[in-house]
Amino acid sequence: MSAPIIQCQQLSHIYSGKVALNQVSFELDAREPIGLVGPNGAGKTTLLSILSGFLHPTSGTVRVFGHPPGSAQLIGKISALPQDARLDPSFTLAEQLVFYARLQGFTRQQAVLEASRVLEIFALKDAAHEKPLALSHGMAKRVAIAQALIGKPALVLLDEPTTGLDPMNVRAVRSIIVELSSTTTFVISSHDLAELDRLCQQILLLENGILQIDKVRVNEQQATSRFITLQMENCPAAEVIAKLIVLEGVLQITNPQKNEFIVEYNPDLQPGMDLQLMHCIQTNHWQYRQLSHGKTLEEKLFSRNS
Amino acid sequence: MQPAFFNHLLLICAFELKRGFATRKSILSLVTFAVIWYFILLYPLRFAAELLVQEKGLQAELSIFDVIGFGSIQHWPIPEFGVFWHFALMIFPMLSIMLAADQTCSDRERGTLRFIVIRSSRNSVFFGRFIGAMVIQALWISAAAFSTLGLTLTRDPSLLSFAIPDLPILIVNLILVVLPFTAMMAALSAKVKSTRQATLWAILIWMFLAGIISSLAYYLPVLAFLKCLIPGYQLSDMAQLSGWRTLSLAYIPLLQSLILLILGRWIMARQAL
Incomplete structure (x- = not known):
């Protein structure tokens, strides 16, 4: 049996006196996309930020593929779409994606091809030489998702991936997730429950920073009715x-x-x-x-x- | 296929060079600096150098430069370099505070740093950007020094052989001078939210640090050594030196930079992105 890809033990995070995560413990295996739901301020973005290494937890331990978030061993294995993160307005999309690919270990030539590949997935190849400020909100969101797919990482953390996208692009994002989920585990935070219902077999519900395990009864096969x-x-x-x-x-x-x-x-x-x-x-x-x-x-x- | 730490440093540093020389904002800054520097060269620097040459010809006992406190200019074999040295000691630290203020703060506030940090370590980002900022400043300093050499040679081409040994001294010294200022901005940029905040904090911290340490040293002279912690503390002493002797105080900016970089790295490692 393979080791869990994500392990959280007694994870807590406090933002200036407010408890954002409270003693959260769970383990996730590599499998179908995993949904992360909860009301605004429940701690979803905090949890994804900790898993990505953007935030350090106040207490508790986290392991992703057996390593602490942010460690060098995770480069190329984990990727993220951070909420509201924007690309640098001074450089074109291609310049930035090539740079990201090079950080992941691609050679110059490979990086150019990889940037082109991920942009093409989202029909953005024509915009490769545009700067981020020239893009619409939806296009910027698609580029942000595209960067998360550079190098085909094993784990992709998506924070609100479809917010602000038109239905056609929501559909495109969904089909890309389904297509890649055989090789990549997606953790998707979203308020769109219908979307998560379609994509995810496993759901994590966070409320007031507490993981509500009992509320999510996905496996109905064991129930009497x-x-x-x-x-x-x-x-x-x-x-x-x-x-x-x-x-x-x-x-x-x-x-x-x-x-x-x-x-x-x-x-x-x-x-x-x-x-x-x-x-x-x-x-x-x-x-x-x-x-x-x-x-x-x-x-x-x-x-x-x- | 995991690139090593130094590979990341190089990539991040190279990207900063692109930001420093190939973006619209950077080109505007370069043109502005070039225009200002052209006028500094053309008027104060050229006139002061010509005055020095004339005074040397007159063999006067007391120079006007002694009267205004810039007597050490006369110790430089090439007058233009003496004047450049004094101008550069004032201009480049100030320029450093402006040029190096945005090492990470804007990217952190925009969220761009998250795209980078998930693919490299925080250390690579912090040191890569610091090195990038230093290389950009080193190139600006070199350009200013070479333009001064050009001015010297237009006056007297035979001075080339005298100028060549002094030019690297000037450049290396000025790079050392801006080093702690750049390290201070790296540490501040890792903490604050904008370039403006970083600049304001740099000025405030520098003034308070200078004020508090000077006051302490006044009442308790044994604490005078703490002045070494103030970036630029050695500048007034350096201005009195010339030639290779200017490097005798190099340990001060190197030590300051080391302390500030350790502090900055500590902030960067703990900062929420």
Whole structure:
């Protein structure tokens, strides 16, 4: 069994009297993208900054690939998109990315090719000789993500990667993460729960600097009941609930948002609940938009009974 | 494929040279300095040198330079170099405070330093940028010294053989003079948020340090050695020297720089980026 890529033990950080991280302990293995969620000020950026070596924790220990953040052994293995970090306005994108690649150990020629490669991933090759001030917010964000991919690092820490991007570029970022996740582990901090739901199997929830392990129950296979999330077109909610609750195996129906229903059921009594729901929808001539197994990430994290 | 610490130093230093000579801001600074230096050469430096030559011809007992406290100028075999020496001792430390103020502060505030630090050590960044700032200043100093040599040769080309041994003395000395000022700015830049703050703190710290240590030394003469901690402390003594003797005080800026660099590195290692 391989060693965890990130190990945090009793990690705390205090900013001028305010506790940003409080005794956070966890271990992460190299795997599918990992989501880091939590409200504003929960400590997400602080945690990513500590993992990147930009901040020193007040107490506790951190190891990334077995080394303390900032150590020479991590150069080229770990990369980051820091929140709100901007490139130097005095130099072109190509000049800066080539410089970064050279710091990672590329020769001059290799660095030029590598800078060109990462810019091309984000359709920015034409802007290579522009200076950062000439870029739009979205382009600047894409360049900042592009620099994190130089040298194909094993671990990439992305702080709010899709904030400020248009839907097309959000989609592009998502597909790049999916494409690279076989060789690179991504840790993604975001407020976009739908995005994280699509990308991440593992979620870390931070609230007031404390890691909330119990709230995140991703592995529903071990639970006695299961969930199906049903999104309908305009429909009479009361009637839908009344018809669904009487189906065999259904334990509870909740209606957290307009036209969205969460069906909790006993899989032992009704393993084919999805087919039963479809049949009920067809019989009643309702229109549905989406039927998915499990709860949405938002429901997992923030519903009252979770 | 991990580049060593020295490789990073070279890369960061080379990037600083690019910043120092190939960006719009740097070219503007260079042109401004060139224009100011041209007028210094053309008027005060040339006139003072001509006056010295005339006085030497008159064999007067008391020179005007003795009266105004610049008698040591006459000890330089080439008058232009004597005048340059005095001008440079005043101009380059001030220029150093301005030129070296932004070693890391702007990049840290913008977040650019994060892109760099994740690919190299904080030590490489700190020392690489310090060396870069020193190389840039060394080139400015050399350019100013060579332009003074040019002025000398336009007056009397036969002075070349006298000028050649003195030129490296001037350049090496001036590099040593700006060394502690650059180290002080490296340490301040690692802590403060902007170039302006770094410059203001440098002036304040320098004045308070000079004031406090001078007061202490006045009441307790045994503490006079603490004056060695003030960057530029040796300048007034250096101004009285000429030729290779100017290097006799080189230990002071070297010691100051060492202390300031240790302090700066300590700040950089602990600073949140």
